[in-house]
Amino acid sequence: MKIDFHTHGKLAKGLPFSTSYTINLFKEAREFGLDAICLTEHFNSRGYRDLLQFIVNHYPCLGDCYDVEGLKVFIGMEVDIEESGHVLVIGNVNDILAIHEQLEDYMSGPKQLDYESYMRGDSFIKASDLMTLCKKYPVLVGAAHAVREGSNIKTLSDDVLSQFDFFDLNGKDCSKDLEMEEKIKKLAARFNKPVVAGSDTHQCLQYGCIYNVFERECTTITEIHEELNAGRYEIEMLDYIAFKVKSANLLKKSLKMMYAKCGEYVLEDIG
Template identity: 40%
Template sequence: MNIDLHTHGKLSKKSAFSPAYFAEMMSEAKVNGLQAAALTEHFNTSNFFAMYEALDQMYPYNGHYYDVDGLKLFPGMEVDIAETGHILLIGLKENVLAVRSLLEDYTAQCSFIPFKRLLDLADEFNLWKIGAHPFRTSTPLHQLDPQLLKRLDAFDFNAKDIYVQGAEAYKNLITPFAEKLGVPVVAGSDSHQCLQYGSVINRLHVSCSTVEELKEAIKQGDYEMELSPCLHTKVKASVMMKKLLKQLAGEVPSRDEAEIGYLA
């Protein structure tokens, strides 16, 4: 089963959830060979709960994933922590929403939740914990307490960082770091725009229907990560399109978008 473990359902935090835009994203994901994806939208995006309410109206949910016209979509979110960094949490929809409700007082940059507290919450609600883009300049994780980092279930081999830093250079950073902590590495496209799907893929040797099965397959090393030979073009085109769409909507490009645009 081919799965992308870091994807977004909206163009940006400020944009409204668009069923048509989301359907186009999922269609492009399937065209790029995906059978599954984790929806890890930012926890402090505008109208987070409304996004899941819309999905409930659009697609059947079987207790583990949404069936998006044959693609398995596992619920999740991306959470900022006080020490700087992002954590992907993936699991049952009711558990994702419950933890999001408990994070209501932590949505502003001045009041993000401490790393340990988030780990404790994730464990309490049985959520899969992935350290997002641990070597990204703007939101690094690698400098944090190793004892806390060891509690993560995986680290994110992120398409945007591969684009910025180069595949070999980024692999040489994340591989020894993750191995020293005893934590596996998984691929995530970090797609906000449909052109980025397929830039990186996890090819599981088994088909999984629950997050527990996914977690176990990764833990057992029953997968490979595959980078598209078109990764550079996919990420560059996606980020440029995202920047254009945000500018048309009156939004300012993010620091990461500006950095990628500069390198492009």
């Protein structure tokens, strides 16, 4: 099973949810040869719940994932933490929505707050508090792009770091840093945790730049957790990952410019 652990269902979190765009993303994921993806859209993305509701309403449930015309879609989210950094949470849609609801007061970071909100202490959730919340549910919790510049994940306490189920080997980071895989593996090894690949794509061209190949097909979070802990998977990375990610970034910029000019960012047929 070829699975990408870090993907997005929208072009950018500030843009509206588009069913056409999301459908096209899933179609392209299949065409790039993926069997499954973890949809880890930003938890404070505009229309986050609309995105999940669309999947629930239009595709059959298969264990903890959804069968999108042959592509298994596991539900998740990417959560900002107060310390600066992102955490991936993946699970059954009901568990993800339950956690999401409890993060309602943490949808805005300090930079976006007015003075009164700042004085109330409104901000992103602390990493330790997020871990405590996630422990209440059978979800997978991953450290997203933990050594990327601007992220303080690696500086968290050992107690918090040891609670991650996996560390994200991020496609964007690997395209810029030839030593990224070694850096992530070194951090994960301190806590005897698996390293898992994710493209971090927001559009179709980045699919396939990096992914995991599991020995068995999985449809539940429990099965995925078992395979990760047993090490029954391999990571595949394209030799031309830098070119692929750069091309994807150019597409993203072009689509955002298109939205700014005409209010649309959907290309029905890119081929």
